[in-house]
Amino acid sequence: MIKHLRSAADLDAATATLILDTAAEMAALSGREVKKLPALRGRTVVNLFYEDSTRTRISFEAAAKRLSADVINFSAKGSSVSKGESLKDTALTLQAMGADAVVIRHSASGAPHRLANWVEGSVVNAGDGTHEHPTQALLDAYTMRSRLGRLDGLKVAIVGDVLHSRVARSNVLLLTTLGAQVTVVGPPTLIPLEVGAALSDKTQVSYDLDAVLPESDVVMMLRVQTERMQDSYFPSAREYSRRYGLDVPRLKRLPEHAIVMHPGPMNRGMEIAPEVADSPRSTIVEQVANGVSVRMAVLYLLLGGK
Amino acid sequence: MAYLLKGVSVLGAAPTDLLIKDGVISDKTDKDAVVIDAAGLVALPGLVDVHTHLREPGREDAETVETGSRAAALGGYTAVCAMANTSPVADTAGVVEQVWRLGREAGLVDVQPIGAVTVGLAGKQLAELGAMADSAATVRIFSDDGFCVADPKLMRRALEYVKAFDGVIAQHAEEPRLTEGAQMHEGEVSTRLGLTGWPAVAEEAIIARDVLLAEHVGSRLHVCHVSTAGSVEVLRQAKARGVRVTAEVTPHHLLLTDELAAGYDPVFKVNPPLRTSSDVMALRQALRDGVIDVVATDHAPHAVQDKECEWSYARPGMLGLETALPIVLSVFGEQWDLIADRMSIAPARIAGLDGHGGDLTKAGTPANLTLVDPSASWVVDPSGLASRSRNTPYAGMTLPGRIVATFLRGEATVLDGKAVK
Numbered sequence: 001m002i003k004h005l006r007s008a009a010d011l012d013a014a015t016a017t018l019i020l021d022t023a024a025e026m027a028a029l030s031g032r033e034v035k036k037l038p039a040l041r042g043r044t045v046v047n048l049f050y051e052d053s054t055r056t057r058i059s060f061e062a063a064a065k066r067l068s069a070d071v072i073n074f075s076a077k078g079s080s081v082s083k084g085e086s087l088k089d090t091a092l093t094l095q096a097m098g099a100d101a102v103v104i105r106h107s108a109s110g111a112p113h114r115l116a117n118w119v120e121g122s123v124v125n126a127g128d129g130t131h132e133h134p135t136q137a138l139l140d141a142y143t144m145r146s147r148l149g150r151l152d153g154l155k156v157a158i159v160g161d162v163l164h165s166r167v168a169r170s171n172v173l174l175l176t177t178l179g180a181q182v183t184v185v186g187p188p189t190l191i192p193l194e195v196g197a198a199l200s201d202k203t204q205v206s207y208d209l210d211a212v213l214p215e216s217d218v219v220m221m222l223r224v225q226t227e228r229m230q231d232s233y234f235p236s237a238r239e240y241s242r243r244y245g246l247d248v249p250r251l252k253r254l255p256e257h258a259i260v261m262h263p264g265p266m267n268r269g270m271e272i273a274p275e276v277a278d279s280p281r282s283t284i285v286e287q288v289a290n291g292v293s294v295r296m297a298v299l300y301l302l303l304g305g306k
Numbered sequence: 307m308a309y310l311l312k313g314v315s316v317l318g319a320a321p322t323d324l325l326i327k328d329g330v331i332s333d334k335t336d337k338d339a340v341v342i343d344a345a346g347l348v349a350l351p352g353l354v355d356v357h358t359h360l361r362e363p364g365r366e367d368a369e370t371v372e373t374g375s376r377a378a379a380l381g382g383y384t385a386v387c388a389m390a391n392t393s394p395v396a397d398t399a400g401v402v403e404q405v406w407r408l409g410r411e412a413g414l415v416d417v418q419p420i421g422a423v424t425v426g427l428a429g430k431q432l433a434e435l436g437a438m439a440d441s442a443a444t445v446r447i448f449s450d451d452g453f454c455v456a457d458p459k460l461m462r463r464a465l466e467y468v469k470a471f472d473g474v475i476a477q478h479a480e481e482p483r484l485t486e487g488a489q490m491h492e493g494e495v496s497t498r499l500g501l502t503g504w505p506a507v508a509e510e511a512i513i514a515r516d517v518l519l520a521e522h523v524g525s526r527l528h529v530c531h532v533s534t535a536g537s538v539e540v541l542r543q544a545k546a547r548g549v550r551v552t553a554e555v556t557p558h559h560l561l562l563t564d565e566l567a568a569g570y571d572p573v574f575k576v577n578p579p580l581r582t583s584s585d586v587m588a589l590r591q592a593l594r595d596g597v598i599d600v601v602a603t604d605h606a607p608h609a610v611q612d613k614e615c616e617w618s619y620a621r622p623g624m625l626g627l628e629t630a631l632p633i634v635l636s637v638f639g640e641q642w643d644l645i646a647d648r649m650s651i652a653p654a655r656i657a658g659l660d661g662h663g664g665d666l667t668k669a670g671t672p673a674n675l676t677l678v679d680p681s682a683s684w685v686v687d688p689s690g691l692a693s694r695s696r697n698t699p700y701a702g703m704t705l706p707g708r709i710v711a712t713f714l715r716g717e718a719t720v721l722d723g724k725a726v727k
C-alpha cells in the first residue's frame with residue numbers, strides 16, 4: 001500500500017480499485033446498527049485545515065471516528081507566511097503529538113508534498129490550492145461505479161473551470177487510470193494548457209458542451225466562481241451559463257442512463273439549473289454520503305488498519 | 307606581494323610562467339615572488355558578474371556585501387554588479403555609495419553598484435540617475451530588477467536619459483499583467499502541479515518592445531536573465547538589425563528545467579522560472595552564437611524561512627556565485643575562449659569595468675584573474691558555501707572545475723581554494 005495520498009497520480013489501477021472495493025465494504029458495515037469499527041483504535045488522525053471547508057472536514061472526521069481513531073481538529077485558518085506558525089513548525093508539533101495521519105486542506109498547491117517531508121505519518125490531501133483533491137475523485141469514481149456498474153470505457157465529461165479546479169485534475173488522473181474516457185469541456189480560457197500531456201494523453205478537450213452531451217455517460221459540472229469574470233475568463237455569468245451551464249434542455253440531450261454530478265458547493269442557476277440539480281439523475285446528495293465510506297477506506301488502507 | 311604562477315595554462319594554451327607584480331601582469335622577473343605550482347591549472351581573466359543580489363542594506367540575514375564578496379571570490383569573480391533591490395532601495399547617490407564603500411572595505415572583489423531606474427522600484431518616477439552616475443560609485447548600469455519597467459513611456463525616457471553618461475538600462479523583462487500570481491513556467495508541468503503559469507510570452511513581449519524602443523532612441527539596452535527560446539529569436543533579429551542590445555543568461559537557465567518543480571521544493575523557484583528543455587537548448591546555442599552576450603548569476607540569497615515553506619509563499623531566487631563556472635564548464639566543456647568572453651570580457655565591457663576582462667598574455671594588464679583546476683570535481687554541499695544563505699539548487703550534485711586561486715589587482719583573494727579573509 002502507498003504511504004501518502006497527495007495526488008490521484010499516487011494510485012495505480014489496482015490500488016484505486018482496492019480503495020473503491022474497501023469503501024463498498026465500509027458502506028455495507030455502516031449500514032448496520034453498529035457504526036463504529038475498531039480498526040484504527042489507538043491511532044491518531046489530525047485534520048489540519050488551512051481553509052474553511054466544513055463539509056470536507058466533517059466527512060474526514062466522521063470517517064476517522066467510525067474507525068475508532070482519535071481525531072484532532074487543527075484549524076489553522078488565517079495562518080499565513082507573515083503571521084502565525086509556519087507549516088514546518090506546525091508539522092513538527094503534529095509529529096510530537098504522534099499523528100499517524102495528517103489530513104491537510106491548504107490554499108497553496110503542493111502543501112501536502114511539503115508536509116510529507118516533515119511528518120513521519122501518512123499525509124492525505126484534502127484539497128490543495130488549484131492542484132488536487134484525490135479523495136473527491138475517489139468518491140466520484142465510487143458514485144459512478146455504483147450507479148452505472150463500471151468505470152472502464154465510461155464516457156465522462158468534466159465541464160467548467162478546469163483551470164482552477166483541483167477536483168478536475170484529480171478526476172482526470174483517476175478516471176483515466178481506471179479506464180474511463182474523459183473529455184474536459186469549457187471556454188478555452190478555463191482549459192489549462194497542454195492538459196492532455198500534463199495529466200493523461202487520453203484526455204480529450206472540447207469547447208462545445210452540446211456536442212459532447214449525447215455521447216456522455218456522466219456529466220460532472222464544476223463550480224464556477226463569478227469572480228473569474230473580473231479576470232476576463234468569460235464576459236458575464238449570463239453568457240457563461242448560456243454556453244456552458246447544464247439546464248433542462250441540455251439535460252434532455254443526455255442519454256437516458258446518464259448521470260449528473262457536482263462536487264459542491266453549487267452555484268444554482270450558474271453552472272447548473274436548480275431543476276437539474278434536484279433531478280433523479282443528479283447524484284449530488286449520494287456523493288456526500290459516499291464521501292465518508294471512501295475516506296474510511298483511504299484511512300484504513302493507508303494506516304494498515306486491522 | 308608578487309606571485310609567480312609556474313606552468314600555468316592561459317585559456318588552455320601551452321604551459322608558461324606568469325608573473326604578477328605591482329598589481330599587473332609583468333614581463334620582468336622577481337626573485338622574491340611567491341611561487342605557485344600551477345601545473346594543470348587554467349588561468350582565466352577574473353570573472354565579472356553583471357547581476358548579483360548582495361542583500362545589504364536590509365537583508366543582512368540572507369547575505370552581506372562581505373559574505374557575497376567572499377562567495378564571489380571563491381567562484382573566481384573579481385567584480386560583481388550589485389542589484390538595486392535592497393532596503394532601502396539603491397535609488398540615490400547615498401545608497402549606491404554605501405554599497406560601493408562596503409565593497410571596498412570587504413576588499414575581495416570590486417563591487418559595482420547598479421542604480422534603480424525608478425524611485426523605490428515603483429515604476430512611477432525616474433530615480434536620480436545622474437546623481438548616481440556622478441557619485442563615487444560611478445553607476446553606469448540601472449535596473450529595477452525584481453520588477454519590470456513596464457510603463458513604455460518611462461522605459462523610453464530612461465533609455466534616452468542615460469545616454470548623457472553612457473549608461474545602460476538592464477531590464478527585468480516581465481509583463482506584469484501576464485504574470486499576476488505566477489509561480490512557475492506556464493506549460494505542461496504547471497498544469498499538472500496546479501501552479502499559476504508564467505508564460506514565455508510575458509518575457510518575449512517586453513523584450514520585443516524594448517528593442518524597438520532602444521532602436522528608436524538609439525540607446526543601449528541590456529536584457530537580464532533571458533529564459534526562453536522565443537526571446538532568443540527576438541534578440542537575434544534585433545542584433546541583426548544593429549540594435550544596441552546585450553543580453554545575459556543565468557547558469558540555472560542553461561541547465562535546469564521546470565520538471566524540477568514536481569516535488570514543490572521552493573529551492574527550484576526562481577524568477578524568471580525554470581523553463582523547458584527546448585528553451586535550455588536554445589539558450590545554450592544563443593550563448594555560443596553570441597546572441598546572448600554573457601553569463602550572469604542572478605545570485606539571489608534567501609533566508610531559510612523564505613524557502614522552507616509552501617511553494618507559493620517562497621521567495622524566488624537561487625544562489626549562483628560559487629557554482630557558476632562549474633555549471634558553465636559542465637554544459638560547454640573546456641571551451642576557455644568562450645568561457646572567458648562570456649563570463650569576463652563581455653560582462654566587463656557591458657558594465658564599463660575597465661580593469662577587468664583584460665588580456666593575460668600582455669604585460670601591464672591589471673592582474674585580475676582566477677586559476678581553475680578543470681580536472682578536479684566537487685560535490686555541492688550547501689553548508690560548505692561561503693554565502694550566508696543555503697538556497698542552492700545544486701545540492702548533492704558533482705560539478706567539474708575547482709577554483710584554486712583568485713587575484714584582485716595582484717592581491718590574492720583566494721589561495722588553495724580558500725578565501726584569504
Ligand SMILES: [Zn+2]
Pocket residue numbers: 451452453478530531577578
Ligand atoms: Zn530579475
